[in-house]
Amino acid sequence: MSVESRQSSAPARVDEVLARVREAGGRATTSRRILLERLFAEGSHKTAEELAHEVQRIAPDVHLSTIYRNLEELERLGVVTHAHLGHGPATYHLATETHGHLSCESCGATLEAPLGLFDGLAEAARAAFGFEIDPRHFAVLGHCAACRAREAGAEAD
Amino acid sequence: MSVESRQSSAPARVDEVLARVREAGGRATTSRRILLERLFAEGSHKTAEELAHEVQRIAPDVHLSTIYRNLEELERLGVVTHAHLGHGPATYHLATETHGHLSCESCGATLEAPLGLFDGLAEAARAAFGFEIDPRHFAVLGHCAACRAREAGAEAD
DNA sequence: GGGGTAATGGGAACTGTTCGCAACAACGTG
DNA sequence: CACGTTGTTGCGAACAGTTCCCATTACCCC
Numbered sequence: 411m412s413v414e415s416r417q418s419s420a421p422a423r424v425d426e427v428l429a430r431v432r433e434a435g436g437r438a439t440t441s442r443r444i445l446l447e448r449l450f451a452e453g454s455h456k457t458a459e460e461l462a463h464e465v466q467r468i469a470p471d472v473h474l475s476t477i478y479r480n481l482e483e484l485e486r487l488g489v490v491t492h493a494h495l496g497h498g499p500a501t502y503h504l505a506t507e508t509h510g511h512l513s514c515e516s517c518g519a520t521l522e523a524p525l526g527l528f529d530g531l532a533e534a535a536r537a538a539f540g541f542e543i544d545p546r547h548f549a550v551l552g553h554c555a556a557c558r559a560r561e562a563g564a565e566a567d
Numbered sequence: 568m569s570v571e572s573r574q575s576s577a578p579a580r581v582d583e584v585l586a587r588v589r590e591a592g593g594r595a596t597t598s599r600r601i602l603l604e605r606l607f608a609e610g611s612h613k614t615a616e617e618l619a620h621e622v623q624r625i626a627p628d629v630h631l632s633t634i635y636r637n638l639e640e641l642e643r644l645g646v647v648t649h650a651h652l653g654h655g656p657a658t659y660h661l662a663t664e665t666h667g668h669l670s671c672e673s674c675g676a677t678l679e680a681p682l683g684l685f686d687g688l689a690e691a692a693r694a695a696f697g698f699e700i701d702p703r704h705f706a707v708l709g710h711c712a713a714c715r716a717r718e719a720g721a722e723a724d
Numbered sequence: 725g726g727g728g729t730a731a732t733g734g735g736a737a738c739t740g741t742t743c744g745c746a747a748c749a750a751c752g753t754g
Numbered sequence: 755c756a757c758g759t760t761g762t763t764g765c766g767a768a769c770a771g772t773t774c775c776c777a778t779t780a781c782c783c784c
Contacts, residue, residue: 438751442762530688539711552692553701554697594781
């Protein structure tokens with residue numbers, strides 16, 4: 411029991427995932443371990459580049475493409491998912507955090523919304539088109555409260 | 568009153584838009600005119616590259632960057648809007664066609680949905696977060712009826 | 725029909741991501 | 755615990771989509 415027991419549930423789970431990786435014929439490499447530690451650390455919705463920087467603070471030689479490949483692999487194993495929040499790079503987070511995304515076109519702020527919030531649209535789309543929406547992979551865009559207030563104030567001359 | 572009176576509002580409007588362009592200090596160039604004709608032609612949700620090809624069938628020298636610049640300009644004038652339908656390039660259409668977008672992650676099919684369809688989510692997001700969704704600029708992704716049927720059939724072993 | 729300047733063709737640059745490949749390192753085996 | 759297999763890595767090139775820069779062109783106002 412070293413310093414490894416951070417308050418959440420971090421390092422223990424890293425090893426679990428690495429075990430899973432090896433079951434699947436993969437290997438427990440250092441870059442993979444560090445990446446996982448960063449993913450288990452608090453603060454979700456990190457881009458590949460942000461993750462790369464975090465990893466590189468510990469292992470400077472880890473290349474961005476390695477990050478991408480590992481994220482892809484972890485996604486295949488169901489450990490990680492990515493979401494597109496509008497323009498800009500995709501963001502990655504643990505697959506355990508299941509939620510839809512609302513993202514502000516003006517400021518880029520992202521809200522994690524319970525899937526239930528989308529039920530109204532889900533039913534309407536299903537009824538009208540047989541279309542099953544998935545608000546997890548691609549965010550629903552719009553304008554957050556703060557930006558709406560600011561924009562409303564600005565144009566109320 | 569020539570053949571120009573298509574059932575909707577096509578070529579006549581091209582000149583109207585060009586007039587508007589000139590009011591705004593712009594010029595009525597050939598590439599701009601041809602691009603507008605293509606935009607007024609039926610079949611919406613064209614990518615910049617598709618539009619470029621269509622324009623180039625008439626004026627082969629028009630460069631893709633010219634298409635982008637003109638689309639940007641027309642968007643600034645409120646004539647055109649673009650929508651992001653998931654992965655892949657943005658699609659452009661006349662700003663008069665106001666609708667939300669549902670786009671299938673599996674096959675890429677896009678449904679144009681009346682904005683009313685999104686009311687349920689709009690109200691929920693507003694109530695919960697003060698967030699105002701806009702389903703026009705970014706599509707809501709998911710899975711269309713056909714793909715769902717296919718996928719359900721495939722995994723029912 | 726000339727001049728000021730918006731717009732163009734062309735290509736380079738840019739972002740985000742994927743790919744190819746030779747060198748490397750994890751780890752099961754002997 | 756050296757060894758070989760093979761998954762992984764670092765690195766750069768390639769890619770898609772889009773924007774930017776710049777010298778040249780061509781609108782269109784007078």
